Amino acid sequence: MTMSEIPYWIGLTQLNGWKIEKINKLIVNIIHDNKISLEEFFSLSLTEWNEKYLLQENDIEGLLNLKKEIPNFSFLTEELLSQGFEIITINSEEYSATLKNNLKLKHSPPVLYVKGNKKILNEKSIAIVGSRDASEISLKFTDNIAKLASEQFKVVVSGFAKGVDRQALDSAIKYIGHSVIVLPQGVLTFSSGIRQYYQEIVRGDLLVLSTFFPKAPWSVQLAMARNPIIYGLADEIYVAQSDEKGGTWAGVSDGLRKGRTIYVRYPEQEEQNANRKLIEKGAIAVDFDGKIKEGQLNDISKLDKEEEIKSIIYGLLKGKELTSAEIIKRTNIDWKPKKMSDFLKSLNDIQEIKGKRIKYRYKTEDEPQLFIGEPQEKYGK
């Protein structure tokens, strides 16, 4: 890709009202299917846009406006490059395969803004996540997992928030491992952080990454929208400590629903956090060394048992429609069909499908925003 393509890429991410999937599909259409550059695409006639790319009037209007703004994006690109940032596009070999694999075309950001060692993006990786005000034991766990990861040459991905995030980063640095900081802001607003971790960047141990408009300042929405990127960049996800609400909780719950394997630190008896709840929802309990704890659910109550069954059923009904009997057969749950039907009816996330035989399926439209909703990347320039 020539440098002069970059302003078009950045421009596309700023199209008003376009979701990531729509942008990615257009990009695939241009670069993969038609084998032309973005610059060439933008010099096609409106007829070609309409006939060859099936673009509608609304979309064409947006693209025409964007075309006029490309010189502005050229200025922005120049600023980024001259400050040592690089732009990795979704069609590039440098783009994280893990991220693409996890988020698919639907959610993979078209453009990554990075500074540092780009090779890190295609190394084996883990994410360590958890609350901003984590307990001492959670921080120690984080430190230990980062240590083990570094010893196994795995990259530690974290979000540069207080608590577990910073511990993960600082520990990876301490053990001379590789790490990725996923920013909740645009790269051009992070100069103090870059100064702080300058040595690690120069050494090639650290990559700073953002998927947001380079000048976007930190915000709560960006911090939330950044979480799926952290999960997406990681081959394995470790949870040090989660509360029953907030970013970690939402992120992990969502990840579980998406079928990701998530390891949660098995809490001590007296701990007041939601780690146990996550394990009940289907996360895998691990000990201080990240080893899977066997027989983890033996001591749990009836209510907890129901939670476990719930998460098994959720996993099963994803994308499938089954009857009570079929569910019992497939899960080996020792229940009568009637009990199963009643239980299914009590679940908000399960939808009944009327018919000759009543079937059940997982309600997709009520999914929380994290993975389905687009990261809020659109920022007024």
Added chain:
Amino acid sequence: MTRTEAEVILKRVFKLEGFYDTQWAVIEKIFKGERILLIEKTGYGKSLCFQFPATQFEGTTIIFSPLIALMRDQVNKLKQLGINASCINSNQTLNENNRIISDAKENKIKILYIAPERMENAEWLETASQIKISMLVVDEAHCISMWGHDFRPSYRRIVNLVGLLPAKFPILATTATATLKVEEDIKVQIGKNVSSIRGNLLRNNFHLNVIEVKSEDEKYIWLGRNINRFEGNGLIYTGTRSNAEIYASWLEFAGIPSVAYHGDLDGATRKNIEKGLIENRWKCIVSTNALGMGIDKPDIRFIIHTQIPQSPIHYYQEIGRAGRDGKKTYKILFYNSVEDIDLPLAFINGSKPSLDKYDKITNLIKKKIMGETDLMLASNLSSMQTRVIIADLIEQKIINETFVRGKAKFEYRFLAPKLNYKFFEELRDAKLKELAQMIEYIDTKTCRMKFLCDYLGDKYSENCGKCDVDNDKIIKKVIVQEEWIKKLEQFRLNNFPILHFQSKDSNLINGVAASYYGFSKVGSTIHKCKYENGGDFPDELVQLVLDAERKHYGDLKFDLILYVPPTESGDLVKNFAIKISEYLNIKFSNALIKCIKTQPQKIFQNHLAKMRNVSDSFLYLNIEEIKDKSILLIDDIYDSGTTIKEIGRYLTLLGAKLIAPLVIAKTVGGNIK
């Protein structure tokens, strides 16, 4: 738009009858969204090539230009035509610039001039990402090329930008001076199907002459005898700042109204001289080549070089500043084959610091994000060398600029390439070849204008018929009469170099030295006393310094004589100051002392380190003595002036009314050993 249609608009908007063919060719290409390099001589009408299309475009045309004076002139002319033009530059107040920026965002400005350095300004970049931009113009485009005569690192980011603009976005680069090699280099850097249009560079009102001399004295004498025989006013270019001072003083001494202009003068003084140039206040202005570029005076009648320029392209550029009105204009180049090549040689050989200095800066940046000032202090390199190294390291993608709280700093790039020092050697070899060509110009047996045009790649085959070669009127020998030799001797005895101290920050006034160090016997006398145990400075130096004091300060009355306390022990300066105070009958005091130990100033390579060395290192033991006093401050050698500045600052703080420096000798370009 057809040419006929365009010319109707041209007449209405610009009050001009028609385009030249070349102008229209350029404009047509611009309308097609092409990239063009236009090489045309000064005064051809290059600016119409972008001003006209700019008025027809929907958005704003941005013009990068390094010359503030030229920007201002063009903006004024456009405004008179009712075209909304503005410029953003460092000479304007923040408020003015902000108002222009907000106008630009509202699409109220058709033509916007900015300096290339703006590309390093965060606010401008923010603005640029918001205004509707229709075209980009790069003025003085030869500044893009390292192979050219006036490479400027600030153009680097324009080149980067141009590489990122859409292929069909119109870009025009213009210059009046580009060899074929520079032309090729600019085309490569502007990229994407750029075409070039080259005009005829011949200036047929130029009368080119070379005068070969055997000594510096012959130059002085020829000028003293002949300057008044030239019509009108002109410029004399010297190779160094001190030579600008000496030549100007000599001409004044010979009764020719002259003034020196160079980078050591403060901004207000320089502006005043520029204004004086326009008003013909002096017969000639003696200057380093800093003066004249971008000054819009059509009737400069002569340009004389006392020192050979580095290359024919430098020479063509510098003489091009005169005679824009097309009337007869003289260009005279002095050349002393024995020694004149030394200065440009030293300049070329010293233009790039040694490899270890590049390594020093690179290693510092590897450890920590640093700014230019931090680097200068940490490396003890001169500010010039530090700047050159930083620019080269950025150019070679070894470091990049970043901004920490709005201040420019530099960081090392991960996986940065090794420094390509060989490139600098190639560059130096190319420049040495160009210098050889310049020497060839001296001896050329063909028309001098043809020589220059050929060198520039202009396919011009006729002779100008006006140069000394064409007319067979080469001055082969300068006649030196006894009376002029005497006059020159007299001048030398009475020429006291001025020390430029005047500023708003302290009550220091411009001082005087009795001589240049190295210019006469004075230097060796000082050296003997100072470094070879030769005893007190002899009385002849006292007499010379008293002469300088009388001539420079005249009737100015002083209340107190102080001297600069030495870094190492010794009473040389103190004893000297006592003698001066006895002759002048002014109270002497030795209450000014050094309160902390400092290093000798000469070991520091830049003014920041020198300043830090002497900062807060002086103490006056009897503070009440200073208030409202006029003080004569004595030292032996003036080099960077940092110590005197620090004392001036301190005494001003104590309430001194005026501090007047008086020294025995001033160094020329730091030649004290």
